[in-house]
Amino acid sequence: MTFTIAIDGPAAAGKGTLSRRIAQTYGYHHLDTGLTYRATAKALLDAGLPLDDEAVAEGMALKVDLSGLDRSVLSAHAIGEAASKIAVMPAVRRALVEAQRAFAEREPGTVIDGRDIGTVVCPDAPVKLYVTAAPEVRARRRYDEILASGKEADFDTIFADVKLRDERDMGRADSPLKPAADAHLLDTSEMSIEAAFEAASVIIDAALKKD
Known part of the structure; x- marks a missing residue:
């Protein structure tokens, strides 16, 4: 028996970092x-x-x-x-x-993150998380990330790119980005990765007890 955790959300919301942390902690495969x-x-x-x-x-x-x-x-x-x-x-x-x-x-289980995991790829996953954050926050994270790597970046350009990508992901005809009806919403705008992980763990642990 396998256990699947489906994680969706827009760019730079923190879902990748969170997904890898969950997979490492629970001993699951990550994609x-x-x-x-x-x-x-x-x-x-x-x-x-x-x-x-x-x-x-x-x-x-x-x-x-x-x-x-x-x-x-x-x-x-x-x-x-x-x-x-x-x-x-x-x-x-x-x-x-x-x-x-x-x-x-x-x-024994997998953590899969993307744009259409809970809605299309694994609609029967016992845990579905939709990780999001305000566009300005996501742009700031990406901007800080680029600067930290020693490269130059323009915040306004990154902010415009984040909004454009949201429109493209949410507006496409095939598998648009949207929360599954039974997904747990995690807004990380004012959350550290530690706080987001703790919140996710409560949801995962409750589902594992039922499984």
């Missing part, structure tokens, strides 16, 4: 589904294949190995741009959703 789209995009770029051919992109998505996703490599800006182009393709989404569902069967 950032955003990296599956980035891995598909990188494979297309590496092979010199077009990013606007849905059949070609689908073929590559069917081959992606979800166990070897390197965040440090896949976080490159060019890969992110390419991923946003193929992520809107229904055939690519179908292929990757099937792979993500197969990942969710791993024992």
Whole structure:
């Protein structure tokens, strides 16, 4: 029997950090589904294949190995741009959703984060969390993160990008970003990662007792 924790939310809300912390603490496997789209995009770029051919992109998505996703490599800006182009393709989404569902069967449990986990990928997950924060807070976090890495950043540009990404994620026809009807809302605008983890743990522990 496996136990799945589905975590959704907009960019820079803290769901990735929270997901990794939960997986480490509970001894579960972790999958950032955003990296599956980035891995598909990188494979297309590496092979010199077009990013606007849905059949070609689908073929590559069917081959992606979800166990070897390197965040440090896949976080490159060019890969992110390419991923946003193929992520809107229904055939690519179908292929990757099937792979993500197969990942969710791993024992003893999995923590899967993304944009449509509780609504599409794992609608029967016993724990669904929707992690969010005010757009200004999310932009500030990303801005501080970039500065901390020694790079230059413009807050207004990042803020505009956060709002644009929200519109794109929430407005797309296929698997839009939205909380599942039975998801627990975690607003991290004024929460530390420790406080968010504690709140999530209470929900998870209660569900594990029922399981």
